[in-house]
Amino acid sequence: MAPHSTATEDLAATALENKIAQQPSRPSNGSSTLAALDASKLTYTLADPSARAVPDDATAFSGNETICTDHMVTAVWHASTGWAAPELKPYGPLTLMPTASVLHYATECFEGLKAYRGYDGKLRLFRPNLNANRMLMSTLRISLPGFDPAELERLILALMEVDGPKWLPRDQPGRFLYLRPAIIGTQPQLGVQAPREALLFITASFMPKMDAPAGGMKLHTNPEDMIRAWVGGFGYAKVGANYGPSLLATNEARQRGFGQILWLYGPENYCTEAGASNFFVVWRTQDGKRQLVTAPLDDKLILDGVTRRSVVQLARERLGEELEVVERKYTIDEVIEADKEGRLIEAFAAGTAFFICPVSQIRHRDHDIHFPMVKGESGQYTSMIKGWMTDIMYGKEQHPWGVVVNERQ
């Protein structure tokens, strides 16, 4: 920040944008004494590949523990030296002091993306640059270190280059692994301050398919006294602080047979997110136009989802006049009104974990909204958009969004 700056506005959003723009690219040009994150320095310590077998799905999803692949990538950061050389090494526990920042002050952020074994035998990530860019925004929002997003993307690819062939066998197309990059504040010092030590780690793990629950996903609106995010808060960042506090309402909803909370906002009850996913409604307007509606990004309440962004782009490109795509604030009362007037067509949640998951019901206070399910499954547009994205992910359609991993043989 310029020393002569006095405008209060610089303190927050503008400052964050400046920081994002200031991230160094690799290689460090010598003007800074702090080492940048550099994927070309990645060291490899390989696990014994025979030590662990790849479990079948039943085994992988039976316990209370996520099964990860043989390796993980880690990189240590210190405020005084910058990023140390990243390491690819056997998956295993982390050691943290009880005073580590992350355990007290939620100095943590993460990303979620998947690696897909294609029907052409190739292994792909889906738009990983978007995840890397978002992780940079999240890490700076939570006062953790920045990096060049292209380096993070290279590290993610490096992990899959090593673990892809074994954990997503070429002869089993249609399978995926879940990739989880995360950064945590590790400095072992109590006190509310930005950590001077941090750890980036990337794991690859099994995750069940969650995009087609029997009968569709059922949503319950949040109780009036429990709100996910706020204008001026951090709802747009993928920081831990958005998740833990949401569990209480989610658990109560689950005890009533609902899968996720539909988070409303403000006295107007604007629809924002469904659980930790973005939310879309397809309806007919009162003058008969078909619309795909979702909450906007500009008030920074919701996550700029990669799936959300892709849905919006594909629907605009491929459905054109047939289905108008609208990003705007809309209220639960508008949805209820459309339901009463028979104008609701479909609804779905969109995110990496749930992919594109049809929504069959919303309960808001004493009111139930039901969405038509075709043969108990997705509606037409939900199926169509999901199909296009699946084809890109699994290589049935060659598309620049599908980034091929150069796997080790």
Place this chain on the structure above:
Amino acid sequence: MAPHSTATEDLAATALENKIAQQPSRPSNGSSTLAALDASKLTYTLADPSARAVPDDATAFSGNETICTDHMVTAVWHASTGWAAPELKPYGPLTLMPTASVLHYATECFEGLKAYRGYDGKLRLFRPNLNANRMLMSTLRISLPGFDPAELERLILALMEVDGPKWLPRDQPGRFLYLRPAIIGTQPQLGVQAPREALLFITASFMPKMDAPAGGMKLHTNPEDMIRAWVGGFGYAKVGANYGPSLLATNEARQRGFGQILWLYGPENYCTEAGASNFFVVWRTQDGKRQLVTAPLDDKLILDGVTRRSVVQLARERLGEELEVVERKYTIDEVIEADKEGRLIEAFAAGTAFFICPVSQIRHRDHDIHFPMVKGESGQYTSMIKGWMTDIMYGKEQHPWGVVVNERQ
């Protein structure tokens, strides 16, 4: 929850209150198969007391690492079995899987209190029951396991019974240690869900005195696009999610020479907290009455601070007619108006870490408010209240708020 319950209101605040009321007392009466947290089961594995020397203050505060005492207390919780027997054991690192809930979803909460070596040679905690009660509220708010607060209080005392004599020598009255109980979600499973495994740990550490910065504490109001907490959020709970997101604005303020953010709320710009402390102003009303004003608890925006509560109680009991104590919403404009009219008397931040810390300045946008400092130090009421509390903490006044630790010889 009763199966016939349908009121949405049950989902959140009411449900939380019910859960707090339902915590079992020790011993478990057999009606539940889950073990309750039970301090009487504490096992002791003692460190070699000669292995580590007690550092002097210069050494203790010179590095980027918090120095803890010889021991810590830990207790493991599983959803299927409840709380295992707590352990007192040598202080050391924790081992977590990279998929541990706390590292991704901020499933974490903590408390902060101090142990004071009194001028009568006794070691005291200050109202530890309030910290234990608040920790129960926080843990349930963040979907971590509950416990009987009296058991947590016993575990805190047990740690100081062992480490007090060495780390707060009887011949050095006026010293203190900082106690940090925390609970974290440890289940190694990705996915936004309440963790089925958790860890309670309690450490005791050195913390510098922060209640008398040269020239007083300087506050900068938050930028308009960054707020700390919101109605319907979790600002009242001591969960990590309230801290990490606040660091960005705090760092920017520090670069401008301010110590903490004065967090305002809403279009009215209500004053809420100063940094991670409660905030008090002493002023004269327009009709000449002296008032001690602080934000109220009822909208659940701010932490129900133990120091805050004690200040309010002592001022009411001991200053009576001289100084009216008012818990109400008040705006920064009211403070500015009082300043312009020469009605401001004093201001201070109150919390365990900063204790009672005089505030000398508030910058709000382009406006500076200065509070009179007496000889560069606290104002009269700040000094008086601080003196009363210090006397209770260090045993100069015998008072039920000072809970004596029965130290091992």
